[in-house]
Structure formats: C-alpha cells, structure tokens
Amino acid sequence: KSINSHGVVAVTGDEKEIKESDIKRVIDAARIIPVSAEEDILHVLPREFIIDGSPGIQDPLGMSGVRLEVETHIIKGASTSIQNLVKSVLRAGLSVDEVVLEPLASSQAVLSEDEKELGAVLVDIGGGTTDVIVFHEGSIAHTSVLPVGGNHVSNDIAVGLRTPVSEAEKIKIMHGSVLPDEIDESEKIEVLAASGKERKKLSRKMLCQVIEPRMNEMFNLVKKELDSAGSADLTPAGLILTGGASLLEGSERLASDITELPVRIGEPDYVSGLSNVIDNPVYIKKGDTIPRAIFSTAVGLIEFALENGDAKNSNVSSNTVSYTHLTLPTILRV
Ligand SMILES: Nc1ncnc2c1ncn2[C@@H]1O[C@H](COP(=O)(O)OP(=O)(O)O)[C@@H](O)[C@H]1O
Ligand SMILES: [Mg+2]
Structure with a gap:
C-alpha cells in the first residue's frame, strides 16, 4: 500500500542554511503516518522539497530558508509477508540487507532519467502480480500492485x-x-x-x-489505476512494459490501444556482468534472443544497492524492516 505524506520543520542553526540533519528531520516528520501493527514502512521517498513556500526543489542541501517542507511517497507492506520473504532468503543461505519494492528496483534498471523527468509509467508484468509505478518530474508519484500476471x-x-x-x-x-x-x-x-x-x-x-481476454483485463486495470491516480495526463513519455509476461507477442500494441499511451518494452541494458546467468539456455527462445525483460528487477536491485546502500543504512528507523549485511558478490552469485 502506498500513500503520499507531507512533512514540515523549522530550519535550525543561525545561518538558516539547510543541513543534512534538517533534511532527515523533515523526512522523519513526513513518515509520521498511521501504521497498523500488521504493517511495516518499506520506503519513504521524497518527491519534492519546499523552502519558504517555493516548491519543486529536488536537493535542498545548502540552500537557505526558515521553513522546510517535503512531499513524500510512503510505501507500506504487510509485516508477515515481509518476514516470510526474509525468512525464505535466510534459509537459502543468504542474508538480507534491505527490502525493496519490486517496481522501484525495476524502474532503476529500465527507465531513463529523461523518462522519469518528463513523466512515465512502468508496468512490470510478473507471474502473480503486475506492478505499476508512475514517475513525474523525476520523482515517484504513484505505485500499486495489481493481482494479475x-x-x-x-x-x-x-x-x-x-x-x-x-x-x-x-x-x-x-x-x-x-x-x-x-x-x-x-x-x-x-x-x-x-x-x-x-x-x-x-x-x-x-x-x-x-x-x-486476461491481458486485456490486465491493461484495463492499469488504465483504471492511472485514471484514478490522476496520472494519465502526467506521463507524456508513455508506458514502459517489462517483466516476463510483457514478452508475449503483441503486448506493446494491446497496451497502447487500451491505455492510449505510447508503449515500449523496457529491458536493463546493464547486464554484461551477469552474462553467465542470462546465457543460461533455459532463457533462450525464439530466434535465440535473450529475453532481458525478465531480469529488470534483479538488475535494478543491484543498481539500487550500489546507489542507495550506504546512505540508507545510516537512517534506519524502528519501523524499517530489520536486516543484516549483504555484500554485492552475494547478490551476483544468486
Ligand atoms: N518469453 C516469454 N513469453 C511470454 N511470457 C513469458 C516469457 N518468459 C516468461 N514469461 C512469463 O512471465 C511470468 C514471470 O515473469 P517474471 O517477471 O519473471 O515474474 P516475477 O517478477 O513474478 O518473478 C511467468 O508468468 C512466465 O510465464
Ligand atoms: Mg517481477
């Protein structure tokens, strides 16, 4: 489940220059939302900062002002599902560093910075679920998980x-x-x-x-989701399809007909280091092309860990899923 939440703090210090600690405080203020005993907060994603009423600021560090506000997108998950997932991974002999919402990881591998800036929606069609994530002006505007795949x-x-x-x-x-x-x-x-x-x-x-009919139903659910979130007009860069089931012949056309958006198939281009995995013959089909779209999440998780790993470790709160250490070579060997 996800909701948007707002936080506000007074900027501390004599110079009224925004410091790392102010940014942390305002994000902590935004994360004060009702969370039931069955839920954990997975991510608190800043969408934009507002300094003394001026909106649209992506990185406020070092800017001056007296009042700092943030708009965030907060993602919650069912505690027991998260615990079961972590347990499974531990039993497989790995350790868990952090739990990342799947479309967040996929979008890291598949969407270009320009697409995120302009406004785009990533639809990751997996086995049991279809994940939707909408970017607008470089940040996450909406996420949801549909129970069809x-x-x-x-x-x-x-x-x-x-x-x-x-x-x-x-x-x-x-x-x-x-x-x-x-x-x-x-x-x-x-x-x-x-x-x-x-x-x-x-x-x-x-x-x-x-x-x-099933794929038609699925793309109609995506369209409904975009309409109800008010995202349909905010995504001029169009819809990017990824995940295993996006490889079905014609899915681009059907998605485009139903959502009335331009559609492309998105795949990670940064997979050279994983060639021993993707060259596995079980993945090769039709005309010997490797269906890279099934690796979007895995590649995205690695990129996510590289980009956010250390920064995230420093501000774990009691609400965040607890974790032990995972080194990159471990992920790569999976
Ligand atoms: N080449 C393909 N053509 C059509 N469907 C595919 C292809 N490869 C995988 N799939 C389907 O994709 C789904 C799994 O997608 P994947 O992204 O790996 O799932 P998940 O994210 O749920 O682990 C399965 O339903 C599978 O049948
Ligand atoms: Mg997937």
Missing part, C-alpha cells in the same frame, strides 16, 4: 485448452500472442492432452483467443 494467463490456457499447467506455460511462451485477430485460422500447434499422454492439434488462433 502471467501465471493467470497460463492457468486460463490450461483450463481453456484442457492441458497440464506446465504444458500451458510452455505453449504460451512458444506460440502465445495477445492479438488473435492477426493470426490465421490455418496455423496449427500441438498440445499435450490433459491426460499427459497423447498430443492433439489445435489452432494457434484458439490459443491466442484464450490469452487475449
């Missing part, structure tokens, strides 16, 4: 074509498209029957007719 599409295929889910997953990746109208009736695919024994021939168009 690629796994729902696979389940629809399993039911619709009467085939095991594992087979549905495979044929989705190999033959799926979100634009059934573009597919010729004569194109056939082979699908394992539900019994798991014999294979049957079906039209590819039929497969895509099963995929389309």
Whole structure:
C-alpha cells in the first residue's frame, strides 16, 4: 500500500542554511503516518522539497530558508509477508540487507532519467502480480500492485485448452500472442492432452483467443489505476512494459490501444556482468534472443544497492524492516 505524506520543520542553526540533519528531520516528520501493527514502512521517498513556500526543489542541501517542507511517497507492506520473504532468503543461505519494492528496483534498471523527468509509467508484468509505478518530474508519484500476471494467463490456457499447467506455460511462451485477430485460422500447434499422454492439434488462433481476454483485463486495470491516480495526463513519455509476461507477442500494441499511451518494452541494458546467468539456455527462445525483460528487477536491485546502500543504512528507523549485511558478490552469485 502506498500513500503520499507531507512533512514540515523549522530550519535550525543561525545561518538558516539547510543541513543534512534538517533534511532527515523533515523526512522523519513526513513518515509520521498511521501504521497498523500488521504493517511495516518499506520506503519513504521524497518527491519534492519546499523552502519558504517555493516548491519543486529536488536537493535542498545548502540552500537557505526558515521553513522546510517535503512531499513524500510512503510505501507500506504487510509485516508477515515481509518476514516470510526474509525468512525464505535466510534459509537459502543468504542474508538480507534491505527490502525493496519490486517496481522501484525495476524502474532503476529500465527507465531513463529523461523518462522519469518528463513523466512515465512502468508496468512490470510478473507471474502473480503486475506492478505499476508512475514517475513525474523525476520523482515517484504513484505505485500499486495489481493481482494479475502471467501465471493467470497460463492457468486460463490450461483450463481453456484442457492441458497440464506446465504444458500451458510452455505453449504460451512458444506460440502465445495477445492479438488473435492477426493470426490465421490455418496455423496449427500441438498440445499435450490433459491426460499427459497423447498430443492433439489445435489452432494457434484458439490459443491466442484464450490469452487475449486476461491481458486485456490486465491493461484495463492499469488504465483504471492511472485514471484514478490522476496520472494519465502526467506521463507524456508513455508506458514502459517489462517483466516476463510483457514478452508475449503483441503486448506493446494491446497496451497502447487500451491505455492510449505510447508503449515500449523496457529491458536493463546493464547486464554484461551477469552474462553467465542470462546465457543460461533455459532463457533462450525464439530466434535465440535473450529475453532481458525478465531480469529488470534483479538488475535494478543491484543498481539500487550500489546507489542507495550506504546512505540508507545510516537512517534506519524502528519501523524499517530489520536486516543484516549483504555484500554485492552475494547478490551476483544468486
Ligand atoms: N518469453 C516469454 N513469453 C511470454 N511470457 C513469458 C516469457 N518468459 C516468461 N514469461 C512469463 O512471465 C511470468 C514471470 O515473469 P517474471 O517477471 O519473471 O515474474 P516475477 O517478477 O513474478 O518473478 C511467468 O508468468 C512466465 O510465464
Ligand atoms: Mg517481477
């Protein structure tokens, strides 16, 4: 869950010059929001600072004024979900340095500074969820997590074509498209029957007719989310799609038709150091291209740790998820 919150403090010191401590105090003031016992604050993200009534300041350090205000975007998560996630990682023999909201990490790897400045929305379609994050004037304006993703599409295929889910997953990746109208009736695919024994021939168009409604629903939820957050007009740089399920053929077109925004597929370009991971043959498909969009979050987490690691460590509050130390080589080895 996320909300926007405002903080205000008087600038201390004789010169009325804004110091690191004033910035910390005003952010702490903004983080005083109702938090239930079941929730933890994951992130307090400054959107803009206001000095003596002048808005739009990104970095107030060293500027002069008597009254410092901040607009923040605060992200909360369910404590038990976070604890379970941390426990799983610990049991896998790793340690946890910090918990980062997934779209925040993905956007770090995928969006350009210009896109964030101009206003853009990142839609990261994963397995169980679709994450939405809106940037406006360089900062985060809105985030949300929608409960629909690629796994729902696979389940629809399993039911619709009467085939095991594992087979549905495979044929989705190999033959799926979100634009059934573009597919010729004569194109056939082979699908394992539900019994798991014999294979049957079906039209590819039929497969895509099963995929389309779910993806259509998903992009309509994204559009609704943008409309209700008032973000639709604030994103002239358009919609950037990433995550595994964005790789479905035609998803750019469908997303653009529904949201009425320009759409591109976003992928991390900074993956050279991870080549031993991404060259894994399980990821290579169709024409030997590596589907980099599935690495957006992982690459973003590494970039996030490099950029924010030490700075974040110094102002952990009791509300922040507790963590031990994680070194970069550990992340890279996962
Ligand atoms: N090449 C592909 N074409 C279509 N769907 C894909 C492709 N690769 C992965 N997916 C789908 O993407 C989803 C997983 O996306 P991912 O971003 O890895 O998820 P998560 O962030 O939830 O871990 C799965 O539903 C999977 O079927
Ligand atoms: Mg993901």
